[in-house]
C-alpha cells in the first residue's frame with residue numbers, strides 16, 4: 648500500500664497547458680500529471696511529483712518535489728505540501744492543512760478543518776467560506792497518518808509521529824509518538840525509521856508514559872532517544888551514520 652498508488656501508466660512529463668499558464672499555475676516539466684487529474688488555477692507542482700487518476704488539486708495549492716498524490720485524492724485550496732510526501736488514494740486534505748516534508752498520508756485518511764462545522768448559518772442561509780472557522784492542522788516532517796484515520800481540526804502531528812489505521816486524532820501528537828484508536832491514545836513511541844522503540848535493558852516496548860529521562864533504542868536501526876516530558880518530546884541522542892535515514 649505504501650508504494651505507488653497504482654500500476655497503470657501515467658502521463659509522462661508535460662508542458663503547462665495554455666490555461667495553466669494564464670492562471671499562474673506552475674507545473675514543473677518533470678512532474679507527471681494524469682490526464683484525468685483536475686488542477687485548478689494558481690497551483691504549483693514541484694519536480695518529479697506524480698499526480699494520479701482523478702486527483703483534485705484546488706486553487707492555490709502548492710505541492711513540492713518528488714511527491715505522490717494518489718488516485719482520487721483531494722487537496723483543498725491553498726494547502727501547502729512539502730517535498731517527498733506520499734498522499735495515498737482518496738485521502739482528503741482540507742484547507743488549513745500544512746504538510747511538511749516526508750509525510751505519509753494513508754488511503755482514505757481525512758484531515759479536517761472546522762471543529763464545529765455547520766452547513767447553514769444560524770439564520771438558515773447556506774454557510775459561505777467566511778462562515779467557516781478554520782483550525783489549522785500541521786503534519787510535521789516525517790509523520791505518518793494511517794489508513795482511514797481522521798485528524799480533527801486544530802491539532803499538530805509531530806515529527807516522525809505515527810497515527811494508527813482508523814484513528815480519530817483529537818489532540819496534538821508529540822514527536823515520535825505512536826497513537827491509535829478513537830479517540831487516539833498513545834500506545835508507545837516509534838523511531839524515525841518507523842520501528843517501535845524499546846527499553847534498551849529489557850527489550851520491552853517503550854511505555855506510553857515513560858519516566859522523565861527514560862532512554863529508548865530502535866531495534867531496527869539502533870538510533871537512541873531520551874524522553875523529555877516538558878515540552879513533551881523524544882530527543883534523538885546519537886544519529887546513526889551510514890544508514891541513509893533522515894538528517
Ligand SMILES: CC(C)(COP(=O)(O)OP(=O)(O)OC[C@H]1O[C@@H](n2cnc3c(N)ncnc32)[C@H](O)[C@@H]1OP(=O)(O)O)[C@@H](O)C(=O)NCCC(=O)NCCS
Pocket residue numbers: 648649753754792793794795809810811812813814825826827828829834843
Ligand atoms: C498502530 C500500529 C502501527 C500498531 O502496530 P503494532 O506496533 O504492531 O501494534 P500491535 O499490533 O502489537 O497492537 C498493540 C495494541 O494496539 C492495538 N492496535 C493496533 N493498531 C491499532 C489501531 N490502528 N487502532 C486501534 N488499536 C490498535 C492492538 O489491538 C493491540 O491492543 P491489545 O494490546 O489490547 O491487544 C498499526 O496497527 C497500524 O495501525 N499501522 C498503520 C497501518 C496503515 O494504515 N498503513 C497505511 C499504508 S497502506
